[in-house]
Amino acid sequence: MAILYTARTKEHAQRLVTTGRLHPSLGLFHIKYDVALGINTFGASHVLNFSKKCVKLQLHLHISTAYVSGKREGLIQESPLKMGMALKGVLGLDLDKEKKLVEGGLYELKEHEATKEAISLTMKRALKFEWPNTYVFTKAMGEMLLGHYKDDLPVVIIRPTIITSTYKEPFPDWIEGIR
Numbered sequence: 001m002a003i004l005y006t007a008r009t010k011e012h013a014q015r016l017v018t019t020g021r022l023h024p025s026l027g028l029f030h031i032k033y034d035v036a037l038g039i040n041t042f043g044a045s046h047v048l049n050f051s052k053k054c055v056k057l058q059l060h061l062h063i064s065t066a067y068v069s070g071k072r073e074g075l076i077q078e079s080p081l082k083m084g085m086a087l088k089g090v091l092g093l094d095l096d097k098e099k100k101l102v103e104g105g106l107y108e109l110k111e112h113e114a115t116k117e118a119i120s121l122t123m124k125r126a127l128k129f130e131w132p133n134t135y136v137f138t139k140a141m142g143e144m145l146l147g148h149y150k151d152d153l154p155v156v157i158i159r160p161t162i163i164t165s166t167y168k169e170p171f172p173d174w175i176e177g178i179r
Helices: 010-019 033-053 095-111 116-120 123-128 134-149
Strands: 003-005 024-026 060-063 155-158
Touching (some): 033 060, 033 095, 033 134
16 A cells, blocks of 8 residues: 655645644555556655654654565565565666656657557566566565665554455445545
8 A cells, every 4th residue: 555645735734744743645556657656666755755854753654565575475574675676685676767767668658659558568567576566566666765765764664465444434445544
């Protein structure tokens, strides 16, 4: 789940900065690579930068996904993802290159009137670096950015296997933050 912290106005943003209270809203699961990269990867970085400005903030809490650990069996020890490292420990993942690829590649695809299906085939990027899909791949890159740029801010990353809505209360399918 991509967590986006949004301020409705400049005054609201200032109130969040001074009180240290950030209000989450839900991101999207089934999205194209360019959107997923913007939300799950660079969005995480933007939220971290905002968190660093919050004078009363005690820690930065990020919700990721258990699937960034890859498809493994048994007890899986939690460990931070290292910047530029693919799932099996091989270096070569360049986040700036991914961003440039998206910016340049999607423009080219759109110029040649490529179909949405052709544009969304960018899942090949995830598979190249051993992640099962675009969502998990972009969440992993977001974790890498957080670990790399956190400085002195304590960062906690939670990796749930699933996030779901309510069964009954306050009403069926309710998720906090969805209006």
